[in-house]
Amino acid sequence: xxxxADRIDKTTTNSSSDVGQAEIGNVVSFTEDKIGDRNVITSIxxxxxxxxxxxxxxxxxxxxxxKAKEIELTPEEDKKLVRKIDLCMFPLMCLLYAIQFMDKTTxxxxxxxxxxxxxxxxxxxxxxxxxSFYFGYLGGLFILPPLMQKSKYLIKTLATIVILxxxxxxxxxxxxxxxxxxxxxxxxxxxLESAITPAFTIITAQYWKQEEQxxxxxxxxxxxxxxxxxxxxxxYGLFTKGSTYSIAPWKVLFITTxxxxxxxxxxxxxxxxxxxxxxxxxxxxxKLLLVQRIRGNQQGFGNHHIKKHQIKEAxxxxxTWLYFLFSFANNIPNGGLTNFMSILFSEDxxxxxxxxxxxxxxxxxxxxxxxxxxxxxxxxxFTKKIRFLDSRLVWSFFAIAIVFVGTCMxxxxxxxxxxxxxxxxxxYLAPVAFICTLASxxxxxxxxxxxxTVSSINLIGYAVGNLVGPRTFDQKPYTGAKxxxxxxxxxxxxxxxxxxxxxxxxxxxRDKAAMETKQPEIENIEFADLTDFENPHFRYxx
Numbered sequence: 272x273x274x275x276a277d278r279i280d281k282t283t284t285n286s287s288s289d290v291g292q293a294e295i296g297n298v299v300s301f302t303e304d305k306i307g308d309r310n311v312i313t314s315i316x317x318x319x320x321x322x323x324x325x326x327x328x329x330x331x332x333x334x335x336x337x338k339a340k341e342i343e344l345t346p347e348e349d350k351k352l353v354r355k356i357d358l359c360m361f362p363l364m365c366l367l368y369a370i371q372f373m374d375k376t377t378x379x380x381x382x383x384x385x386x387x388x389x390x391x392x393x394x395x396x397x398x399x400x401x402x403s404f405y406f407g408y409l410g411g412l413f414i415l416p417p418l419m420q421k422s423k424y425l426i427k428t429l430a431t432i433v434i435l436x437x438x439x440x441x442x443x444x445x446x447x448x449x450x451x452x453x454x455x456x457x458x459x460x461x462x463l464e465s466a467i468t469p470a471f472t473i474i475t476a477q478y479w480k481q482e483e484q485x486x487x488x489x490x491x492x493x494x495x496x497x498x499x500x501x502x503x504x505x506x507y508g509l510f511t512k513g514s515t516y517s518i519a520p521w522k523v524l525f526i527t528t529x530x531x532x533x534x535x536x537x538x539x540x541x542x543x544x545x546x547x548x549x550x551x552x553x554x555x556x557x558k559l560l561l562v563q564r565i566r567g568n569q570q571g572f573g574n575h576h577i578k579k580h581q582i583k584e585a586x587x588x589x590x591t592w593l594y595f596l597f598s599f600a601n602n603i604p605n606g607g608l609t610n611f612m613s614i615l616f617s618e619d620x621x622x623x624x625x626x627x628x629x630x631x632x633x634x635x636x637x638x639x640x641x642x643x644x645x646x647x648x649x650x651x652x653f654t655k656k657i658r659f660l661d662s663r664l665v666w667s668f669f670a671i672a673i674v675f676v677g678t679c680m681x682x683x684x685x686x687x688x689x690x691x692x693x694x695x696x697x698x699y700l701a702p703v704a705f706i707c708t709l710a711s712x713x714x715x716x717x718x719x720x721x722x723x724t725v726s727s728i729n730l731i732g733y734a735v736g737n738l739v740g741p742r743t744f745d746q747k748p749y750t751g752a753k754x755x756x757x758x759x760x761x762x763x764x765x766x767x768x769x770x771x772x773x774x775x776x777x778x779x780x781r782d783k784a785a786m787e788t789k790q791p792e793i794e795n796i797e798f799a800d801l802t803d804f805e806n807p808h809f810r811y812x813x
Contacts, residue, residue, distance in 0.1 A: 315793065315796075315805075315807065316788060316807060317804060317805045317806075317807060318777075318780070318781050318784055318804070318806075318807050318809075319804065320784075320788075323801065323805045325793070325796070325799050325801070328574065328576055328578075328800065329574070329798055329799050329800050330570065330571035330572060330573065330574055330719065330798040330799065330800045331546065331548065331571065331572040331573055331574065331575075332547075332548070332562050332565075332571025332572040332798045333571065333795060333798040333799075334548075335548055335558055335559055335561075335562045336562050336566075336571070336795045336797075336798050337795065338559055339559035339560070339562050339563055340794075342556075342559050342560065342563060343563075344560050344563040344564055348560055349560075349564055352557055352560055352561060352564065353479070353483070353564070355552065355553070355557070356478050356479070356561075359550075359552040360474075360478060360543065361487070361490070361491070363535075363538060363539055363542055363543060364471060364474070364491050364543075365490065365491045365494040365497075366494070366535060367433065367467065367535055367539060368467070368471065368491045368492065368494045368495065368498070369494040369495065369497040369498035369501065370498060370528075370531060370532050370535055371464055371467050371498070372494075372495035372498035372499060372502075373498035373499070373501055373502035373528055374436065374437075374440050374460070374464070374528055374529075374532055375404060375460065375461070375464060375609070376498075376499065376502060376609050377440070377443075377502060377506075377524055377525060377528050378400055378401070378404075378443075378457070379609060379611070379612055379613045379614075379631075380502060380503060380506035380521075380524065380613055380628060380631065381506070381521035381524055381525065382397060382613055382614060383613045383614065383617055383624050383627055383628070384506060384509075384510050384519075384520050384521040384524065384624070384628075385519050385520070385521050386521045389519055389521070390448075390449060390450045390453055391450065392450060395742075395745045396450060397614075398611075398741040398742055398744055398745055399454065399741070400453070400454065400457055400741075401606060401607075401609070401611070401737075401740070401741030402606075402738045402739075402741050402742060403454045403457040403458050403461070404457045404458070404460060404461035404464075404737075405461055405606065405734045405735070405737040405738035406458050406461065406738060407457065407458035407459055407460065407461030407462035407463075407465075408461035408462065408464060408465045408730075408734040408737070409461075409465075409731060409734040409735065409738065410458075410461075410462055410465075411461065411462040411463065411464070411465030411466065412465050412469075412727045412730050412731055412734065413727070414462075415432065415462075415463075415465055415466040415469075416465075416466070416469045416723050416726065416727045417577065417723070419466065419469070419470055419473075419723075420573070420575065420577065420719065420720065420723045421575055421577065422575070423545065423546075423575060424545045425470065425473070425474075425545050425546065426539065426540065426543045426544060426545045427540055427545060428466075429466055429467070429470050429539065430536050430537070430539040430540030430543075431536075431540070432463050432466045432467075433463075433467075433532060433533075433535065433536030433539060434532075434533050434536035434537065434540075435463055436460055436463035436464055436532060437529045437530070437531075437532030437533035437534075437535075437536055438529065438533065439456055439459050439460050439463065439529075440460060440525055440528055440529035440532060441525060441526050441529025441530060441533075442456055442529075443456050443522075443525040443529075444518070444521075444522035444523070444525040444526045444529075461734075465730065465734070468709070468726075468730060468733075469723065469726040469727060469730060471488075471491060472488075472709050472712055472713050472722075472726050473573065473713075473722065473723070473726070475487055475488055475491075475710075475713050476568065476570060476713045476714070476722070477546065477547050477565075477571075477572050477573065478547060478561070478565070479565070480564065480565060480567060480568060481567065481568050481714040481812050482650070482653050482812070483650070484710050484713050484714050485646055485649055485650065485663040485706070485707065485710040485714075486643075486646040486647060486649065486650040487646075488646070488706050488709050488710045488713065489642050489643045489645060489646025489647075489703070489706050490643045490646065492642060492702060492705075492706045492709070493638060493639055493640075493641075493642035493643040493646075493702070494639065495635075495638055495639075495642075495702065496635045496636060496637065496638030496639025496640070496641075496642065496699070497635075497639045498635075499631065499632070499634070499635025499636075499638065499639075500632045500635045500636055500639065502528070503628050503629070503631040503632045503635065504632065505524060505527060505528070506520075506524055506628050506631075507625065507628040507629055509521075509523050509524050509527075510624065510625065510628060511625065546572050546573065547561055547572055548572060562798075566797050567797075568714070568717075568797070569717050569797045569801075569803075569806055569808060569809045570717040570718075570719075570722075570797070570798075570800075571797065571798040571800075573719045574719040574720070574800045576720075577720050578718070578719075578720040578721075578800075581718045581719075581720035581721040581724065581802055582720060582721070582724050584718070584721055584802055584804055585716075585720075585721045585724035585725045585728065586724075586728075588716075588721075588725070588804070589773065590711070590715065590716070590725075590770065590773065590774075591725050591728050591729070592728075593766055593769060593770050593773070594708045594711065594712065594725065594728070594729040594732065594770075595728050595729055595731065595732035596732065596762075596766055597704070597705075597708055597732070597763055597766040597767065597770075598705060598708055598729050598730070598732030598733040598736060599732040599733075599735055599736040600736065600759045600760075600762040600763050600766065601671075601701060601704060601705050601733075601736065601759065601760075601763050602705065602732070602733050602736030602737045602740065603736045603737075603739050603740045603743065603755060603756070603759045604678070604698065604701065604740060604755070604756040604759055604760065605701065605702075605705075605736065605737060605740060606736060606737030606738065606739065606740020606741055607740035607741055607743050607744050607752050607755075607756070608695075608698060608740075609737075609740075611741065611744045611749070611752075612631060612634070612695075613627050613628070613631060614744075615695070615749065616630055616631065618747070618748075619691075619748060619749065620688065620691075620692065633696055634695060634696050634698065634699040635699070637696050637697070637699040637700065638699040638700070638702060641699065641700050641703075642700070642702050642703050642706065645666050645667075645669075645670055645700070645703045646666075646703075646706070648666060649661070649662070649663050649665075649666040652666075661813075662771070662813040663707050663710060663711075663812070663813070664707060664711075664767055664770060664771045664774075664813055665771070665813075666703070666707075667703055667704040667706075667707035667767055668704075668764065668767045668768065668771075670700050670701070670703035670704055671701065671703075671704045671760055671763045671764055671767065672764065673697060673700055674697055674698060674700050674701045674760055675757070675760040675761060675764065676697070677693065677694040677695075677696070677697025677698055677700075678694060678697075678698065678753070678756045678757045678760050679694070679757055680693060680694030680697070681694030681695055681698070681753055681756070682694075682750075682753035682754055682756065682757050698756075701760070704763060704767060705733070707767070708729055709726075709729075710812075711770070711812070712725050712726050712729055714812045715774070715803065715811045715812055716802075716803060717801065717802055717803045717806065717809060718800060718801060718802030718803070718805070719800055721802045721803075743755045743756075771813060774811035774812075774813055775813060777811060778810050778811055778813075781807065781809075781810060782810075784807070785807065788807075796808065
């Protein structure tokens with residue numbers, strides 16, 4: 272370990288009176304009075320055979336884990352608890368994720384409602400509107416995720432950010448806004464919205480089991496589709512009644528969506544707890560049961576100290592860069608379509624403005640229904656123990672294969688309008704595979720600092736892909752953009768296959784090493800804030 276705070280002299284491991292180490296037979300136990308110190312508890316061999324020192328700078332779930340020692344979680348209590356968490360956490364999470372998608376894509380609907388004309392855009396200026404959001408998003412990933420990790424008030428911090436981005440969104444309609452200030456506001460909006468996906472990825476890991484996380488992420492991410500339907504429906508209503516407003520309908524759209532965001536930001540801050548141990552809807556016993564149910568994740572609620580050795584590990588983990596490359600390739604098409612979908616329907620398919628706003632709801636509905644469906648099929652196969660199909664990576668591969676076919680239809684079926692239109696709709700199954708990377712970061716990256724770091728690097732790939740995407744639409748009739756999408760989805764298939772092989776082979780290697788190496792039995796090691804490289808009991812979810 273390179274971090275000075277984690278450099279421990281090997282000889283101190285023998286002094287249990289100094290380090291809070293309790294010996295029970297040959298079992299090493301954490302002692303409650305030492306939780307929060309940085310003294311050595313014991314050491315363990317990593318899957319690579321390196322000695323890893325375990326100190327008292329542990330996960331926040333450890334305090335509850337010590338109290339939950341004698342509690343047994345029954346299947347009935349488990350079902351009741353997860354149902355309660357779903358009902359109390361999930362509705363607002365899904366609503367907020369729908370709103371963030373509606374907010375960032377409002378400019379797409381506004382573009383066909385007079386935005387480009389009123390701000391005197393010409394040439395490639397509108398494509399820079401799409402890219403500017405992700406310039407800000409990229410900058411936010413270097414500031415907001417570390418800020419949220421350090422904060423003990425994760426939800427309060429997130430709620431403040433949501434309220435601020437609602438204010439910024441409403442300001443898009445200010446009378447003084449011109450092209451330059453509009454670009455600045457898009458950058459600022461992207462900066463603030465960069466907080467939500469890494470925060471939701473962490474929250475999902477705190478409350479749900481590894482095998483439950485992919486379905487949950489599919490559901491809250493799938494609400495992007497609901498946000499798309501909602502935004503297009505509002506835009507259609509405002510456009511058809513545009514003559515009754517004293518300002519341009521596209522400005523009313525920005526003001527309306529901004530006010531909705533501010534309201535939901537306040538709800539988030541009031542309703543959602545900052546961490547599971549502060550959850551108002553859980554009794555003290557249920558909090559202990561929650562620790563027991565997530566024990567198999569080999570991770571808990573988090574640790575607010577930034578650990579340099581975990582950051583270093585994130586950068587040398589090949590999975591980090593596979594996530595990055597996948598998110599980059601997967602989101603080049605996404606960046607183009609989210610900003611140019613309305614224009615594509617209007618100019619490439621020759622729909623009127625009213626018809627364009629209506630038909631925009633169809634691909635959004637495909638995402639809203641299709642993405643959770645793939646998550647459910649994956650979870651169903653897992654519960655039924657259907658080999659090979661119980662893998663989220665396999666279902667993600669299927670989804671991208673379907674999207675690849677749809678992209679070929681859009682790019683090459685030039686004489687068949689209906690085939691091209693079907694190809695556009697199929698594109699909106701692509702988030703299934705991006706969700707798989709989010710779920711993999713949630714379930715397969717342990718060590719709280721490492722998780723935040725890998726999540727940020729993954730989303731940098733997402734931001735850069737979305738930044739590049741609108742630039743592929745610089746030239747009409749957008750043939751280059753369509754071919755770029757085909758190439759990107761082909762690359763995604765290769766990366767998903769590589770990730771599956773890497774995790775599968777590593778699990779086999781760890782199983783073999785576990786049979787050959789006897790490890791000390793350490794109670795509550797799941798909550799020691801070890802990384803997946805350090806924890807010999809951890810196996811990667813496929």
